[in-house]
Amino acid sequence: xxxxAAVPATGANRKVLPGFNLTLGYTLLYLSLIVLIPLSxxxxxxxxxxxxxxxxxxxxxxxxxxxxxxFGASFIAALxxxxxxxxxxxxxxxxxxxxxxxIDALVDLPFALPTxxxxxxxxxxxxxxxxxxxxxxPLGIKLAFNPNGVVIALIFIGLPFVVRTVQPVLEEGERxxxxxxxxxxxTRLQTFTRVIFPSIAPALLTGFAMAFARxxxxxxxxxxxAGNMPMVSEITPLVIIGKLEQxxxxxxxxxxxxxxxxxxxxxxxxxxxxxxxxxxxxxT
Amino acid sequence: xxxxxxxxxxxxxxxxSGLASAxxxxxxxxxxxxxFYKDYNAAFIAHYKKTTGKxxxxxQAHGGSSAQARAVxxxxxxxxxxxxxxxxxxxxxxxxxxxxxxxxxxxxxxxxTSSTMLFLVRNGNPKGIKDWDDLVKPGVGVVVVNPKTxxxxxxxxxxxxGYLKKKGATEAQQQEFLSKLxxxxxxxxxxxxxxxxxxxxxxxxxxxITFESEVESVNKEFGADKVDVVYPSISIxxxxxxxxxxxxxxxxxxxxxxxAYLQYLYSDEGQEIAAKHSIRPHSAAxxxxxxxxxxxxxxxxxxxxxxxxxxxxxxxxxxxxxxxxIYTVK
Numbered sequence: 001x002x003x004x005a006a007v008p009a010t011g012a013n014r015k016v017l018p019g020f021n022l023t024l025g026y027t028l029l030y031l032s033l034i035v036l037i038p039l040s041x042x043x044x045x046x047x048x049x050x051x052x053x054x055x056x057x058x059x060x061x062x063x064x065x066x067x068x069x070x071f072g073a074s075f076i077a078a079l080x081x082x083x084x085x086x087x088x089x090x091x092x093x094x095x096x097x098x099x100x101x102x103i104d105a106l107v108d109l110p111f112a113l114p115t116x117x118x119x120x121x122x123x124x125x126x127x128x129x130x131x132x133x134x135x136x137x138p139l140g141i142k143l144a145f146n147p148n149g150v151v152i153a154l155i156f157i158g159l160p161f162v163v164r165t166v167q168p169v170l171e172e173g174e175r176x177x178x179x180x181x182x183x184x185x186x187t188r189l190q191t192f193t194r195v196i197f198p199s200i201a202p203a204l205l206t207g208f209a210m211a212f213a214r215x216x217x218x219x220x221x222x223x224x225x226a227g228n229m230p231m232v233s234e235i236t237p238l239v240i241i242g243k244l245e246q247x248x249x250x251x252x253x254x255x256x257x258x259x260x261x262x263x264x265x266x267x268x269x270x271x272x273x274x275x276x277x278x279x280x281x282x283x284t
Numbered sequence: 285x286x287x288x289x290x291x292x293x294x295x296x297x298x299x300x301s302g303l304a305s306a307x308x309x310x311x312x313x314x315x316x317x318x319x320f321y322k323d324y325n326a327a328f329i330a331h332y333k334k335t336t337g338k339x340x341x342x343x344q345a346h347g348g349s350s351a352q353a354r355a356v357x358x359x360x361x362x363x364x365x366x367x368x369x370x371x372x373x374x375x376x377x378x379x380x381x382x383x384x385x386x387x388x389x390x391x392x393x394x395x396x397t398s399s400t401m402l403f404l405v406r407n408g409n410p411k412g413i414k415d416w417d418d419l420v421k422p423g424v425g426v427v428v429v430n431p432k433t434x435x436x437x438x439x440x441x442x443x444x445x446g447y448l449k450k451k452g453a454t455e456a457q458q459q460e461f462l463s464k465l466x467x468x469x470x471x472x473x474x475x476x477x478x479x480x481x482x483x484x485x486x487x488x489x490x491x492x493i494t495f496e497s498e499v500e501s502v503n504k505e506f507g508a509d510k511v512d513v514v515y516p517s518i519s520i521x522x523x524x525x526x527x528x529x530x531x532x533x534x535x536x537x538x539x540x541x542x543x544a545y546l547q548y549l550y551s552d553e554g555q556e557i558a559a560k561h562s563i564r565p566h567s568a569a570x571x572x573x574x575x576x577x578x579x580x581x582x583x584x585x586x587x588x589x590x591x592x593x594x595x596x597x598x599x600x601x602x603x604x605x606x607x608x609x610i611y612t613v614k
Contacts, residue, residue: 129487242432
């Protein structure tokens, strides 16, 4: 970060990659090919609908219920991941213990694992006859085939995002500041809230945003554990698949466009928050 | 330039196919037919070699029936499609991918096989489930496929509704019955296999409504003593339509082969393989021979009660249709 900031000071002729024009052109081309064209195709497909049809497609009660579940469960899952992801990152950075390398590698597994596999294994664990589910269900705790299952699956797939964004920041963090705080008589809580937290807050927010965004788009792991009941545990991606199964391409893309717009706005807001947070904490 | 490149590619493809000396055929089919077509393909390859002296190679692509139809419509180069609902083939006909009159190209509405919906219950039938009426009793967990996402689910819904219609229930009674039935559903599965897994592997629910053809794979997968098969008093005929994908065979020159492949499904050998996989054969003789597998059951067709699957789709399963009302109207 600081190296990048130093570049403009030493002059334009010291840039590593040649020519701003060339690199910007390349950036735009690449972004268009990979992101913008597919997404605009998505939006264009909805233009076959009239406004009324579009509105009907995106506002039917089943679809609205699915937005609520998808965004709500994603939000809860991302929040849980912020708390526990920070703990995991903290332990991995600050302590050494046997098998640390293995634990560190384990964190990335949800990235690599096919999400359907995650969904199936979680269901096998938590369903009424599963290893864990069989003990919980008599107590009245039902984790599979309802919204709880959705949240659990989303926590699973989102964890690495928080750990991997917070970890490098914690590693770079200056221990001296904490020691100084201690020496000046700060309590542990004060040290955390005044010294540590401000420096990692932007990273936490980024991790939250990424886990949240990932969860909104998640399909594979959720459908196995959700039970997929309309109005109760049906996620929006499943509604889209359902529409495709009825050959309702336009309706499916209409709902997809709504998700796209909502996700984009959320990411934009979180990015802005992050920028504000960074400026406030003095450009770290 | 462009055309010369195309000829070059075509020549290369031709040379390659000459080298391999075997034509390949891609059969895009639905999930549950995987095992059936594995056996059928082996039989067909042997048959084709014997009658024409030519080697063929058959590739299979399986997935949800309408997902497969969408893939073919969007350009998957399948030579033939073998589906589990006529709407999927109709969709392809609409797109001009298969012939408009596909249903009259082969005998029996171009459906060499069919199936029906019945119940699987846990061994010994502890809840005493005999007929559709038992499914709406309180405390009975019914595992069924979401009609929005699977043909299996659409047939289950139409079968239950057909039972009510045959009984002369009023429209309000029908809707009340169905809404009670779906209130008893703990897991609305996405597809046939999904439902089977929920029922047997996750031990969810007391009864699974599924295709008769699924019984065979359930017994194979989970052991023959895990479930009992219950035949309701009446059920629906679920046709398994087949069609040649004209677009592909014109391009690949496989029209003859594709036709022979589908035609052979109607042969005694093809029909017997189907029967062995619990798929109802079209041939009356083979059906009789396997009477122990296919218990006589009163059946009605989609045409008889609903006109066509496409019409049923509009009334019951499209957004805002009767099925949606079950979940949105309190």
